[in-house]
Amino acid sequence: MLRVEHLQKKFSFTVPRFTLKDIQFHLPKGYIMGLVGSNGCGKSTLIRTILGLYQMDAGKVYFDGKKMEVAEEEIKESLGVVLDQGLFEKRWSAKKNASVYGPLFRKYNEETFERYLKEFGVNPDIALKKLSKGNEIRFQLAFALSHDAKLFVFDEPAAGLDKEFRKELLEIMRNLVIDGKRSVLVATHIMEDLEQSADYITYMDKGQVLLSDDIEHIKDSFILVQAEEYKINLLPQQYVLYRKKGTYGTTALVAKDAEYALDGAYQKHRPTIEDLMYYYTKSERVDKMAWMRNYCGHHVQERGV
Amino acid sequence: MGTWLQDFRMFRKNLFTEHVKDAYGFLFFLIWFPTYFIGLFRNSNPDTVWDWSDMVLISVLIMFLLVTIMKHQLPQQVHLCPVSRTNRENYAKHVFWFRYIGAGILPIGSVLFMGLSGQIHPLETIVAIVTVAALDYVVNYTVYLRYLSVDISFLGVLHMIYVMVMMLEVFLITDLGSENHVNFVIPMIFEALIVATNIWGVIHFYRKYYRISVVAMAGYERAQLENTNRERSIKGRNSR
Numbered sequence A: 001m002l003r004v005e006h007l008q009k010k011f012s013f014t015v016p017r018f019t020l021k022d023i024q025f026h027l028p029k030g031y032i033m034g035l036v037g038s039n040g041c042g043k044s045t046l047i048r049t050i051l052g053l054y055q056m057d058a059g060k061v062y063f064d065g066k067k068m069e070v071a072e073e074e075i076k077e078s079l080g081v082v083l084d085q086g087l088f089e090k091r092w093s094a095k096k097n098a099s100v101y102g103p104l105f106r107k108y109n110e111e112t113f114e115r116y117l118k119e120f121g122v123n124p125d126i127a128l129k130k131l132s133k134g135n136e137i138r139f140q141l142a143f144a145l146s147h148d149a150k151l152f153v154f155d156e157p158a159a160g161l162d163k164e165f166r167k168e169l170l171e172i173m174r175n176l177v178i179d180g181k182r183s184v185l186v187a188t189h190i191m192e193d194l195e196q197s198a199d200y201i202t203y204m205d206k207g208q209v210l211l212s213d214d215i216e217h218i219k220d221s222f223i224l225v226q227a228e229e230y231k232i233n234l235l236p237q238q239y240v241l242y243r244k245k246g247t248y249g250t251t252a253l254v255a256k257d258a259e260y261a262l263d264g265a266y267q268k269h270r271p272t273i274e275d276l277m278y279y280y281t282k283s284e285r286v287d288k289m290a291w292m293r294n295y296c297g298h299h300v301q302e303r304g305v
Numbered sequence B: 001m002g003t004w005l006q007d008f009r010m011f012r013k014n015l016f017t018e019h020v021k022d023a024y025g026f027l028f029f030l031i032w033f034p035t036y037f038i039g040l041f042r043n044s045n046p047d048t049v050w051d052w053s054d055m056v057l058i059s060v061l062i063m064f065l066l067v068t069i070m071k072h073q074l075p076q077q078v079h080l081c082p083v084s085r086t087n088r089e090n091y092a093k094h095v096f097w098f099r100y101i102g103a104g105i106l107p108i109g110s111v112l113f114m115g116l117s118g119q120i121h122p123l124e125t126i127v128a129i130v131t132v133a134a135l136d137y138v139v140n141y142t143v144y145l146r147y148l149s150v151d152i153s154f155l156g157v158l159h160m161i162y163v164m165v166m167m168l169e170v171f172l173i174t175d176l177g178s179e180n181h182v183n184f185v186i187p188m189i190f191e192a193l194i195v196a197t198n199i200w201g202v203i204h205f206y207r208k209y210y211r212i213s214v215v216a217m218a219g220y221e222r223a224q225l226e227n228t229n230r231e232r233s234i235k236g237r238n239s240r
Helices: A043-050 A072-077 A094-104 A110-120 A133-146 A163-176 A191-197 A215-220 A229-234 A256-261 A273-282 A288-296 B002-044 B052-071 B076-080 B085-116 B122-148 B155-174 B182-239
Strands: A002-011 A018-027 A032-036 A058-063 A079-083 A151-155 A183-187 A200-205 A208-214 A222-227 A240-246 A249-255 A267-269
Touching: A002 A043, A018 A043, A018 A208, A032 A043, A032 A191, A032 A273, A043 A151, A043 A183, A072 A079, A079 A133, A094 A110, A094 A133, A094 B076, A110 A133, A133 A163, A151 A163, A163 A183, A163 A191, A191 A273, A200 A215, A200 A273, A208 A215, A208 A288, A215 A222, A215 A273, A222 A229, A222 A256, A229 A240, A229 A249, A240 A273, A240 A288, A249 A256, A249 A273, B085 B122
Parallel strands: A032 A183, A032 A200, A079 A151, A151 A183
Antiparallel strands: A002 A018, A002 A058, A200 A208, A222 A249, A222 A267, A240 A249
16 A cells, blocks of 8 residues: 655754655555654654655655656545644634645545534534644544545644543544555554554654564564563573563563573563563663664565565 | 646635735735835935834844745645646746746836936946846745745745845845945845855755656656557457
């Protein structure tokens, strides 16, 4: 559905300078991919570059095998975008925004749009700037649904919103992909939500893709080990990413390859994506990026997904 | 072609009018008119000297101008809609010419008026008109480029510097009727430096955009060819 190859984008005028380096990932049709990483790692920049809001310096973006540069118009027909700070005209109502931008889409259906607005409980006649953030997100979603988008791109849709709305949004995302014809790319730092819904994870750090794989494979590649400190020290250190001392022992994130060394004295847990991010961020290994890539397996496209 | 017209009508009906109402009107009435009248006032009172109140006025106008500039880009949502680069370019071209003529008409007109009425030397008149026209072109060309992308980290800065200089320039050019001709020389030097920097910027961006356009064009031609081939196959199949 969406394939990004060797994407590069350099911002020379930002302080400090920021670069998206050699971004590669593949989101298959019918799945949800979470784009995760700490603040400032480049998630939103990547999304904006993929969407063509920023001109990329190098690389290729394919949608259903079509290259963005060549078939931009056709691809954008199938894109539904929901951004944290929407790009619609804030002074206009949901209805007016839809009446201006909707007809630019061949498959736009006004009745569908109004039906979704009603379903989501959004007042169509109020200026967007007067809507709550949740309702603005709902409006963007209704608009995306009304032109029959195939790829939904969400950028921090639930940032700063309550749990109830986040649950509703997750439900919507899951329903979007249920027929296997649509895909969702969602950038977020709320790991809890992703654990429940995402099929794939693309983990970014400092403008680079650290991992891009299916969530189960990522989780299966590591073990969260709890034991007394001396036992953790006995483990082959090349497999240990980071250890955290606690009151009742030490917890460490180790590569699956270290499993042979884990006897009954070690408590083994399956790490969550949040655990992975935490241990990765805390790790002081100079080669942590290479370590993570090495032990996780490989990028999705290398596995032929 | 049909799509282009359809898109353009949409722009013209909605976005363009809203945009013009908001930004261009603001720029035109709040910036150029006061500038023009102040210039005329200066010309009719050659002995008047610039004082702090002029500076305050200039600062306020520049502030308004900066606010206006920030609005001067294609509504960003359009970049997420299925509007091809060619259509966006066509739209940007219309905006470009509208702004170019609109922004240039008053300063050029006033200088021409002063030249024809003998208030300033014919050579100075020609230099001033050419300068304003060139500056107007480059300023609006940067706006044109900004219409094609929301990536404004570089162009935005250039554009702001440019318009600020142009703003001062108009003040100084419309002050030409006074005896103080030194006002004309200083901005010319300053401007030459900035024009050189910006021409480099424009060439740099033009090359980048040109490359993309060429790629897009190649894709379009290929698609046309595929359509022709498909139609031929269908006709062939039907005839069999």
